[in-house]
Amino acid sequence: MSKNLDEIDLRILAEIQADGRITNVELAKRVGISPPPCLRRVRTLEEEGYIQGYRGLLDPRRLGFDVTVFASVHLSSQADADLRAFEQFVRAEPLVRECWMLSGEVDFILKCVAPDMATFQDFVTHLTAAPHVRNVRTSLVLHNSKYEAAVPLDVKVAG
Secondary structure, three states: OOOOOOHHHHHHHHHHHHOOOOOHHHHHHHHOOOHHHHHHHHHHHHHOOOOOOOOOOOOOOOOOOOEEEEEEEEEOOOOHHHHHHHHHHHHOOOOEEEEEEOOOOOOEEEEEEEOOHHHHHHHHHHHHOOOOEEEEEEEEOOOOOOOOOOOOOOOOOOO
16 A cells, blocks of 8 residues: 555545445545535545446346456467557456456466357457467356455555
């Protein structure tokens, strides 16, 4: 955690993380300061990148995306240009919701959603044909035991 954040900043972040639609007046009340300095602090947190954006969390299943799959991707080359090219490829793929570069056996892990298995299989065919993709292994999600989109601000960070 940055040394620039004081206790009020952390409380602001926790409140916004819990309710991104909170008004500045209510936020100021909850963190114990008046609205004008609260708004200044929020804007500073946004400008410094602590707050990356605001969005609603949608339920993929209610919207017809019944299939969630993790795809482990091995590339045939780990040259920087090839890694960046693969990242550019997945950024353009709407079924890919998250892409993480890893160390170890797997180069990337992708979290994908699809309306059905046929749509996902079409994507896998497209993915395996992408440049420098050596192989792809997929794991179908049966059940999500925990989903927490928040950063655990109450955990002490060493440093």
